[in-house]
Amino acid sequence: MSLTDQTRQGAVFDQLRRGILSGTLPANARLPPTRALAEELGVARQTVVLAYERLAAEGYVRARTGSGTFVTADLPDAAPAPKNLPPPGPARLSCRGAALAAIPATARPGGISAGLLAAGVPAPELFPAQAWARCSARTLATGLQDFARYPDPQGYAPLRAQIAAHLAATRGLLAEPEQIVVTAGTQQALAVAAELLLDPGDAAWVEDPGYIAGRGALRAAGAALVGVPSGAEGLDVAAGSALAPQARLALVAPSHATPLGGALPIGQRLALLDWAAREKAWVLEDDCDAEFRWEGRPLPPLATLDRGGRVIYCGTFSKTLAPALRLGFAVLPAPLVEPFVRLRTLADRGTGELGQAVLAEFMRQGLLGPHVRRMRTEYMRRRAALLGALDRFCPALMPLATPGGLHLVLRLPPELEETRVVRAAHARDLAVAPLGAYFLGRPRLAGLVVGFAATPAPRAAEAARGLAAALRAA
Ligand SMILES: Cc1ncc(COP(=O)(O)O)c(C=O)c1O
CATH class of the missing domain: 1.10.10.10 (Winged helix-like DNA-binding domain superfamily/Winged helix DNA-binding domain)
Structure with a gap:
């Protein structure tokens, strides 16, 4: 036919x-x-x-x-014609579902931001596409039949071995591949860990201000969030101990708190581990962008100091390569590995194995280290260009010292209202985020979180001029 x-x-x-x-x-x-x-x-x-x-x-x-x-005789009398169907109203969710769906995951209610000044995202045009394509072709040519089956829910073994070697070489963290679980980004690691370790109503420390999607994952697991002040030296462990000494878990980014960039000094690190050991609490370490540090050397992870098996270390390839890959991992204390893998199997049966295998090949060929070094140099250039342009076009904005990460925090002068500035910036296609959204309680600072990694240096002046116009319009 x-x-x-x-x-x-x-x-x-x-x-x-x-x-x-x-x-x-x-x-x-x-x-x-x-x-x-x-x-x-x-x-x-x-x-x-x-x-x-x-x-x-x-x-x-x-x-x-x-x-x-x-x-047929048994059609309902008045089967409505598609065009006569009433417009769909809100879906009838379970009470639990409605509460879960209302938890914010990003600073922008519309979703993850992209474009000039987008915070926390790497440069999409610098993704090593050609090398990735070569690794893909090689992977498919050598083992297609391996990737046409269900993946190992713990993660593709050669990738876990590469991650273990990479952690030892770049972060000084010694982990066995058997302790590593490959996840769909840090987000899945946090969500699964929270489900596994928290009962509804359990107190959990989160940095305040802190990572919105991270605390969302804890809240989704039923945690009673305890906002622990986080400043230039990261989470204030003494404050956490005073606020909720018997919390079951703490979510921290010891190398670089979001968004203010504080890093936990060694005394605070030891105090945090002491607390966890004493209370048999867990520490979820988010080490998402430790590779990108602009002052001094990258700080070693908290997990390197963990003698009591209380730290779950979460890493990601979202910042070093691309968030679209959805590839991250957790390094777990041995007794948690099996229950963690069982729970993630229920969620998604495992991370897509083809993507894992291409990444394993990319790492096996020694391509990740040089890529990260190139990105570091380029991001340093972009950061300096944006700081220079902001100084020139937006002198009223006060950059806070952020020693690491892919964004700047700009304080607003008291006469400008954060929401109005953000709205005016979005109207000019500038993807800035409101600093207030990162606070769990009442914001202590008003400002903007502004990414530089996805803003090429030649466009820094355009972005800063746009921001200056937004400040005038607000
Ligand atoms: C603080 C923090 N942790 C982790 C991540 C990475 O999340 P994922 O690996 O799920 O992409 C991000 C991404 O923006 C982040 O800002």
């Missing part, structure tokens, strides 16, 4: 089906004989016969031998 015959047959089928659903052809109505309809429509009789057969197969009509084809 030619494509045109198929198309004609589909058109006859659609027209009759629409007639039946709209009631123009009511229950028990007799369809015209196939020959007559074919003549009327100017199509081959076989086209109509096949359309009738399809209607019969889907239950719209019944053929009665000797007497013709009839619309």
